[in-house]
Structure formats: structure tokens, C-alpha cells
Amino acid sequence: MEALCPIDSSFSDLISALLAPPSPLLAQEYFDEHISKRQDLGIIVKQNGEFGKGVFAETEFKEGDLILKDPMLVGAQHSANKMDCLVCSFCFRFIGSIELQIGRKLYLQELGISVNHTECDMEESYSDGEDSSSEENGETSGACSSSNSRKKVELPKGVVESLMTGDLKLPYSDKFSLPPTVPCIGGCGEAHYCSELCAQADWESCHSLLCTGEKSESVSREALVEFIQHANETNDIFLLAAKAISYTILRYRKLKTACIEERGKNKNVSGCTIPSALFEAWKPISMGHKRRWWDCIALPVDVETSDEDAFRKQIRSLTFTSLQLLKAAVFDKECEPLFSLEVYGHIIGMFELNNLDLVVASPVEDYFLYIDELPSSKKREAEEITQSILEALGDDYSVCCQGTAFFPLQSCMNHSCCPNAKAFKREEDRDGQATILALKPIYKGDEVTISYVDEELPFEERQTLLADYGFRCRCPKCLEEEPYANI
Numbered sequence: 157m158e159a160l161c162p163i164d165s166s167f168s169d170l171i172s173a174l175l176a177p178p179s180p181l182l183a184q185e186y187f188d189e190h191i192s193k194r195q196d197l198g199i200i201v202k203q204n205g206e207f208g209k210g211v212f213a214e215t216e217f218k219e220g221d222l223i224l225k226d227p228m229l230v231g232a233q234h235s236a237n238k239m240d241c242l243v244c245s246f247c248f249r250f251i252g253s254i255e256l257q258i259g260r261k262l263y264l265q266e267l268g269i270s271v272n273h274t275e276c277d278m279e280e281s282y283s284d285g286e287d288s289s290s291e292e293n294g295e296t297s298g299a300c301s302s303s304n305s306r307k308k309v310e311l312p313k314g315v316v317e318s319l320m321t322g323d324l325k326l327p328y329s330d331k332f333s334l335p336p337t338v339p340c341i342g343g344c345g346e347a348h349y350c351s352e353l354c355a356q357a358d359w360e361s362c363h364s365l366l367c368t369g370e371k372s373e374s375v376s377r378e379a380l381v382e383f384i385q386h387a388n389e390t391n392d393i394f395l396l397a398a399k400a401i402s403y404t405i406l407r408y409r410k411l412k413t414a415c416i417e418e419r420g421k422n423k424n425v426s427g428c429t430i431p432s433a434l435f436e437a438w439k440p441i442s443m444g445h446k447r448r449w450w451d452c453i454a455l456p457v458d459v460e461t462s463d464e465d466a467f468r469k470q471i472r473s474l475t476f477t478s479l480q481l482l483k484a485a486v487f488d489k490e491c492e493p494l495f496s497l498e499v500y501g502h503i504i505g506m507f508e509l510n511n512l513d514l515v516v517a518s519p520v521e522d523y524f525l526y527i528d529e530l531p532s533s534k535k536r537e538a539e540e541i542t543q544s545i546l547e548a549l550g551d552d553y554s555v556c557c558q559g560t561a562f563f564p565l566q567s568c569m570n571h572s573c574c575p576n577a578k579a580f581k582r583e584e585d586r587d588g589q590a591t592i593l594a595l596k597p598i599y600k601g602d603e604v605t606i607s608y609v610d611e612e613l614p615f616e617e618r619q620t621l622l623a624d625y626g627f628r629c630r631c632p633k634c635l636e637e638e639p640y641a642n643i
């Protein structure tokens with residue numbers, strides 16, 4: 157390995173090089189290659205001249221057309237949401253069965269595990285930071301939770317269990333069949349999948365290092381459990397950052413192996429070093445990173461401006477604690493720069509500024525709507541079984557899968573308060589990919605823009621929210637409204 161990988165840079169040089177913003181040329185090459193792998197895409201990424209990169213149409217889109225389905229680079233379901241929805245830990249499709257979804261939720265409810273609910277909004281939007289919820293970011297579709305207040309009632313003993321075991325079949329549930337649950341390869345019992353393919357893909361992408369099961373490839377499973385617990389108690393953005401680090405380490409190892417093989421075949425291969433493999437592995441993340449978390453996190457409303465310094469120091473210290481725990485769990489000497497506070501802070505900053513709400517609609521909602529819309533005699537018959545279950549579930553009988561994720565292409569889309577596109581899940585979009593639809597006709601060469609905030613808000617409110625993203629909007633709508641803003 158020594159002969160293969162001479163480390164000629166100092167550690168701090170390596171960190172600085174990792175954190176240097178990618179040059180426009182490098183970014184262009186990266187996105188050209190990324191997009192060329194998806195032959196069907198009618199978009200390109202290029203510099204927009206004013207504020208870095210942007211996404212541009214390469215073809216014409218009509219109103220309502222699908223512009224893009226963007227698979228996430230890394231994503232995670234919110235910890236609290238795991239109580240409500242059982243989804244594939246890789247593609248985030250609902251799994252199991254309607255009975256399992258309901259039985260599991262009731263079972264956890266009975267155990268008294270409290271869950272903080274936010275209403276689901278199928279319109280994905282940019283997250284404005286810690287614990288951002290969809291409800292802050294626009295209209296709610298009402299698709300995921302019931303609006304009428306229903307009191308929870310208890311079910312007879314054994315019903316919950318038989319829902320979970322599958323012994324109790326709900327009427328018409330076969331019309332809403334879900335993929336079977338595939339367990340994690342490492343045996344952690346925490347991650348579940350919709351297929352062997354997703355289980356394998358997640359394992360290879362990052363889970364082999366973050367699995368707490370017997371086959372985990374982490375340095376210490378105990379340390380991993382401690383890291384996860386800390387993230388769950390403080391901020392689950394750390395879980396996303398851990399996925400980004402693990403993703404980079406595993407990618408680095410693959411690139412290194414390929415590099416060694418290449419050297420074995422051809423002694424004249426040059427440029428194959430630890431730093432070069434690490435930079436290559438880091439590239440997808442580097443395309444999104446911007447600033448350190450403690451510098452870019454928006455000041456919460458309950459923190460006085462005079463306490464800003466103390467607040468930012470506190471966030472830095474929290475990040476440091478999380479990093480020490482992660483280091484004890486998955487440290488890799490060859491990837492040591494990834495474990496510096498600066499790099500960790502930038503990774504989390506990237507999620508803070510770029511992350512998007514991950515939302516997948518629940519089939520349980522569809523199921524109860526179906527029952528509700530049955531002809532009256534069939535409905536009465538079905539409700540003899542489903543009504544008590546619906547009452548036991550209570551108000552939030554159906555909650556969407558919610559989390560945060562980094563979508564490489566959507567993250568290149570600039571904001572406009574009069575956007576020509578929006579992130580919106582259609583009926584058929586039942587996985588964790590971002591879906592971008594045209595709001596109006598878009599012509600070849602036009603920039604594709606989305607709104608990071610609710611564009612119907614008054615001018616000043618929009619600017620306040622956009623300040624969290626570090627800019628003041630100068631879109632045509634803002635330029636027109638600005639002179640009248642304070643009148």
C-alpha cells in the first residue's frame with residue numbers, strides 16, 4: 157500500500173483541499189457525467205452566472221410535465237417517524253402490509269412511545285434547518301392526517317397482535333398490497349427493506365458501517381449505539397452526516413481496490429494515491445457542501461441576538477461530541493480527514509442548507525379512503541371491522557414517511573418567488589426520490605427554478621425566510637414588490 161499511496165500532503169492540507177469549493181469546471185464535469193448516466197433527462201446543470209450553478213431545460217416541458225425524478229445520495233427517516241411508518245431503509249417505500257403498518261403503530265402506541273406529529277405535505281420543500289417540518293413550508297394537502305378530531309379507543313386484546321402477525325386480514329387490504337419486509341443483512345433489526353436489492357444496495361452504500369447487528373463492519377457496535385442514541389436525543393441530522401461519512405469511506409475503499417487492481421495490470425498508471433481516491437470518493441458530497449453548521453444554522457426564534465455567539469459555540473460543541481462518538485464507531489485511518497471537526501461541520505452545514513424534506517404518502521390513508529368510498533352496504537360490512545381500528549388509531553391514523561435527504565440535482569436548483577417548477581409527489585410517486593414538475597411551460601434553455609419558501613407569503617416574510625439560505629431574493633416578483641414593501 158505504501159508504494160501505491162504516498163501521502164505527500166500534510167493532514168491540514170488534505171482537510172483544506174477537501175473543503176475547497178469545487179471549481180466550476182470540476183462541477184461541470186461531475187454533473188455532465190452524472191446526467192449522462194441518466195439518458196432520459198431533459199435538463200443540464202451549468203453555471204447560471206449570478207449565483208453559482210443552476211438547472212436548465214434541454215428540452216421543452218408543458219405545464220404538469222415531469223421534469224425530474226432525483227434519487228437521493230443519502231437520506232434518513234426522522235427517528236420519531238419510525239414509530240408511525242415501516243418503510244424500506246433504502247428507497248423509503250412502505251413495506252409489509254396494511255395490517256402490519258397499523259398493528260405495529262398500535263403496538264408502539266400501546267407501549268406508550270410518544271411521537272411528535274407534524275402534518276404531511278406532499279409538496280416537498282427546502283428545509284430551513286433543524287427539525288423543520290413540512291407544515292412550515294407551504295400548504296398542507298391534508299393527504300396524510302385526518303382533520304376531524306377522533307378520540308382513541310382501545311381494541312380488544314389480541315387484535316393488535318393478530319394484525320402484526322397477519323392472522324387478522326382486513327377487508328379489501330389485498331387491493332393495497334405492499335412489498336414484503338426483507339431484514340437487514342447485518343442482522344440489526346433496525347433497518348428493513350422492500351427487496352434483497354435494496355438491502356444489498358444500502359449495505360454497500362453505507363449501512364455496513366452503521367449497522368448495529370452481528371455482521372456490522374463498524375469499529376465498535378457499542379460506540380455506534382452510543383452515537384445513534386446521542387443523535388436521537390439531540391438532532392438526527394447527525395445520522396445523515398454519519399451516512400455521508402460512511403458513504404464516502406466505502407466509496408473510497410472501492411476506488412482504492414480498483415486502483416490497486418489497475419496498478420497490478422499496468423505499472424505505469426499514475427495519479428492513484430490515497431488523497432486522489434479520497435477526493436474522488438468525496439466528490440458527490442463536495443458538490444453540495446457550503447458552510448460549517450454552527451456558522452450557517454439559523455438562529456432559533458427563542459434565542460436573543462445578544463446570545464448568538466453562545467448559541468453558535470454550543471452547536472459547535474454538540475457537533476464535536478457527536479463526532480467523537482462517531483469516530484469511536486467507524487473511524488478509518490486512511491480516511492482520517494473526514495473525521496476532522498471542520499469536515500464534519502461542513503457536511504452537516506451542507507444538509508442544513510441543501511437538505512430537502514423526504515416525504516412519502518402512506519397507503520393506510522388510501523386504504524381508509526377506499527373503505528369510506530365503498531357502496532353503503534359493503535362499507536357497513538367492512539366498517540364492522542375497520543371502524544374500531546380507525547378509532548384506536550385516533551386522529552393521526554395515517555402519517556407520511558418523513559425525513560431529510562440530499563438530492564444531488566434538486567440541490568442545484570435555484571430559488572425564485574415566481575418559480576416555473578415545484579417539488580411535488582404525484583399519486584404514483586411512492587418512494588424517496590425527489591419529483592419535480594413543471595408549473596408552466598418551460599422552453600429549451602430556460603432555467604428551472606423552484607421556490608424554497610411559500611411564494612404566496614408577503615415580500616418581507618419571504619425575504620426573512622430566504623435569509624436563512626444566505627441570500628436576498630432578486631427575482632422579478634421581488635424586484636417588482638420591493639419598492640412597495642414598507643409602504
Ligand SMILES: C[S@@+](CC[C@H](N)C(=O)[O-])C[C@H]1O[C@@H](n2cnc3c(N)ncnc32)[C@H](O)[C@@H]1O
Nearest residue numbers: 207208209567568569570571625626627629630
Ligand atoms: C441549493 S443551492 C442552489 C444551487 C447553487 N446555485 C449552487 O451553486 O450550488 C442554494 C444556494 O444558491 C443560491 N441561490 C439560489 N437561488 C438564489 C436566488 N434567487 N438569489 C440569490 N442566490 C440564490 C444561494 O447561495 C443559495 O444558498
